[in-house]
Amino acid sequence: MTVSSTPQNNTPTNLSLSGLLCYCRSGYEANLAQELDAICALHQIFGFAKVLPNTGFVYFAFYSPETTDRINEAVRFDDLIFARQLIGVFAHIPDLDRSNRLTQIHAVCTTLLPEGFRAQTAVVESADTEDGKELAKFCRKFSVPFRQHLRAQDWLIQRKTKQALVGVTLHAFFEHGSSIHLGISLPNNRSAHENGIYRLKFPSDAPSRSTLKLEEAIHTFIPKSEHQYYFNDDVNAVDLGACPGGWTYQLVQRGVHVEAIDNGAMDDALMKTGRVDYFAADGFKYQPQYGSVNWLVCDMIEQPDRVAQLMTDWLVNGWAHHAIFNLKLPMKQRYVAMCQAKASITTQLTSANIKFTWQAKHLYHNRDEVTVCILRTS
Numbered sequence: 001m002t003v004s005s006t007p008q009n010n011t012p013t014n015l016s017l018s019g020l021l022c023y024c025r026s027g028y029e030a031n032l033a034q035e036l037d038a039i040c041a042l043h044q045i046f047g048f049a050k051v052l053p054n055t056g057f058v059y060f061a062f063y064s065p066e067t068t069d070r071i072n073e074a075v076r077f078d079d080l081i082f083a084r085q086l087i088g089v090f091a092h093i094p095d096l097d098r099s100n101r102l103t104q105i106h107a108v109c110t111t112l113l114p115e116g117f118r119a120q121t122a123v124v125e126s127a128d129t130e131d132g133k134e135l136a137k138f139c140r141k142f143s144v145p146f147r148q149h150l151r152a153q154d155w156l157i158q159r160k161t162k163q164a165l166v167g168v169t170l171h172a173f174f175e176h177g178s179s180i181h182l183g184i185s186l187p188n189n190r191s192a193h194e195n196g197i198y199r200l201k202f203p204s205d206a207p208s209r210s211t212l213k214l215e216e217a218i219h220t221f222i223p224k225s226e227h228q229y230y231f232n233d234d235v236n237a238v239d240l241g242a243c244p245g246g247w248t249y250q251l252v253q254r255g256v257h258v259e260a261i262d263n264g265a266m267d268d269a270l271m272k273t274g275r276v277d278y279f280a281a282d283g284f285k286y287q288p289q290y291g292s293v294n295w296l297v298c299d300m301i302e303q304p305d306r307v308a309q310l311m312t313d314w315l316v317n318g319w320a321h322h323a324i325f326n327l328k329l330p331m332k333q334r335y336v337a338m339c340q341a342k343a344s345i346t347t348q349l350t351s352a353n354i355k356f357t358w359q360a361k362h363l364y365h366n367r368d369e370v371t372v373c374i375l376r377t378s
């Protein structure tokens with residue numbers, strides 16, 4: 001068997017797909033399904049989303065097969081708010097023989113993988129739910145014979161990689177022990193993390209666990225190569241609803257000077273860094289004390305339309321250049337609330353001749369909230 005050094009460039013990826021598989025936080029299946037319905041309808045991809053409450057995933061079944069190329073063009077992972085992962089499914093085996101799973105998987109792959117297909121990585125996954133913990137253990141064990149089998153068939157590259165997902169990746173998603181979805185994800189249109197989960201270590205000196213939300217947001221929305229440009233010693237920010245300081249901590253760690261606004265108390269150690277000015281004020285009335293700032297961040301627990309309007313006002317008034325904020329969504333119709341917020345902000349920023357990019361994600365560290373990042377473009 002030969003191992004090419006750049007096999008992902010050559011491997012055929014235009015498979016015939018029977019549906020789309022997306023992971024999400026348990027309890028968010030209906031929101032994700034609504035979103036997939038809307039995006040697929042927009043691109044005339046006909047099918048229906050199968051929703052099973054609290055399963056942590058949604059399967060959108062196509063009425064007739066679609067190609068990876070068409071789906072990859074129409075459905076973009078970065079556009080999906082509630083999806084943690086995006087996989088094009090080429091086979092669903094609902095009745096896997098538990099005593100000999102690999103035989104059926106082999107037969108399906110032989111029939112459906114195109115000639116010369118070779119994935120760069122392969123993962124065995126299950127939903128991130130309380131009930132799914134045992135299944136997750138099984139998946140970890142099963143991944144060893146699964147990968148060995150793929151390598152033996154030349155469907156997977158021999159080389160070991162540090163990252164879980166590199167290049168074209170083959171996914172085996174177990175719904176339960178005898179139901180599996182087989183699919184592929186492409187590097188430019190998915191989460192780079194196994195199970196779509198961005199695991200971060202909690203910094204022991206951070207004032208609150210909320211710090212992980214902003215850290216994940218920065219990694220998710222801003223390419224690593226641009227971190228230094230967006231966050232450095234010359235950058236300043238306002239943090240609305242800052243206490244006890246988890247978000248301010250992330251900014252200060254990156255050299256940013258922060259005006260922290262809240263009526264609560266800020267973390268002492270953070271105040272001693274000399275990079276934080278604290279103002280006990282109402283975030284809805286506060287105006288920047290030292291002129292406009294590079295960043296507005298906001299984690300206040302408030303109605304999403306009020307926060308959306310506040311962010312818009314800051315950007316339109318030129319008080320802040322970019323913004324990262326949470327829209328708290330305790331209601332059921334979260335997708336609808338997000339569409340309304342996006343429409344309102346987009347209309348007003350466009351009228352003010354502001355060019356910007358909009359990104360929104362229900363991050364792994366979020367609860368009932370979605371994080372939005374608005375970057376002004378020149």
Ligand SMILES: C[S@@+](CC[C@H](N)C(=O)[O-])C[C@H]1O[C@@H](n2cnc3c(N)ncnc32)[C@H](O)[C@@H]1O
Nearest residue numbers: 208210241243244245246247262282283299300
């Ligand atoms: C979820 S906590 C923020 C946690 C913070 N991001 C962190 O990482 O530590 C929400 C904060 O918003 C503040 N808050 C809520 N409404 C506010 C308002 N109108 N003006 C200023 N702060 C407000 C609360 O006092 C609370 O500290």
